[in-house]
Amino acid sequence: MYTQCNHCNAIFRVTMKELTAAQGLLRCGECDNIFDAMKNLSQTLPEERRFAQKLVKMAPVEIQEPTTIEHTTPKSKRLPQDLKHKLSNARYFISIIVGILALLLLLQVLYSNRHWLAQQPITSPIIRQLCTLVDCDITPYRDIRKIRLLSRNVYSHPNTPKVLTISASIQNEATFPQPYPLIEISFLDKNNKVLALRRFPPEEYLQNSKGKLMSTGIPDELLLNITDPGDEAIRFQFRFM
Incomplete structure (x- = not known):
């Protein structure tokens, strides 16, 4: 029944x-x-x-x-067998689409943060390899604290009056090559008041400086010219930026 x-x-x-x-x-x-x-x-x-x-x-x-x-x-x-098959295929393709969208989102995040990720010890090798494959630029890692001023000297320019020439030797003591720094030179009086200040970007003290990096453990000899601040300047100092 x-x-x-x-x-x-x-x-x-x-x-x-x-x-x-x-x-x-x-x-x-x-x-x-x-x-x-x-x-x-x-x-x-x-x-x-x-x-x-x-x-x-x-x-x-x-x-x-x-x-x-x-x-x-x-x-x-009861659902027809062909309808069940279509629903199963639809779920399969939706899963593929969701996976592709998630991958694209991950790649977008990696690309947007590539400069920061390239400076982290764990992610740096992966990011640099990916950027080599897709030809994207990466800002080289830098650590100004690892750039040392080995020697410095100042004297009057032999051919131009009221111009001082500063010779300096700097060296990258980091374990990796890094960009050349922006060099700031300031002259001070006896009260430590700044009388003259000038900043030298790499293209002003290097030849063919575009894309060039400081090698590790090799000194670089520099010659910098600056207007003579006068007799009140009793000392000068370097700062890397």
């Missing part, structure tokens, strides 16, 4: 023994609704139609736990 849930129309196969034990009240395995199985009881399985309701008047009963019976899914509720 068959009966049907009056809430979700799910169809169930039942026996008279089960109905008698449950006093006609069953719990739907689909929607968890408690219904009177006797009202829609039939000897045959419906073919895409609803059961004709049979009015069976029964006295109300108090039950503790209605019997949950095995659910027989009608053909009309």
Whole structure:
């Protein structure tokens, strides 16, 4: 025999023994609704139609736990195999698209932060290799604290009056090549007041300085010219920037 849930129309196969034990009240395995199985009881399985309701008047009963019976899914509720296949393919392609978008987002983040990542010991090799493959520029890592002033001297320019020539030797003591610094030279009086100041970018004290890096452990000899600040200047100092 068959009966049907009056809430979700799910169809169930039942026996008279089960109905008698449950006093006609069953719990739907689909929607968890408690219904009177006797009202829609039939000897045959419906073919895409609803059961004709049979009015069976029964006295109300108090039950503790209605019997949950095995659910027989009608053909009309089953998804066709080709539809299941299409849904599976759709989920597969959506997963691929999401993965591609996540990869593009990661690459964008890496590209935007490539200069900072290239200066970190852990990520530097990977970022530099990636930039070599895609031909992107990276600002070289620099540490001004590792540039040392080995010697310095100042004297009057031999051919130009009121111009001083400063000779200096600087060296990169870092473990990596780095860009040449901006050199600031200032002249001070006896009260440490700055009388003259000039900053020299690499292109002013190097030949073919574009893209050139300071080698490690090799001194660089420099000659810098600056206007003579006068007799009040008693000392000068270097600063790397």
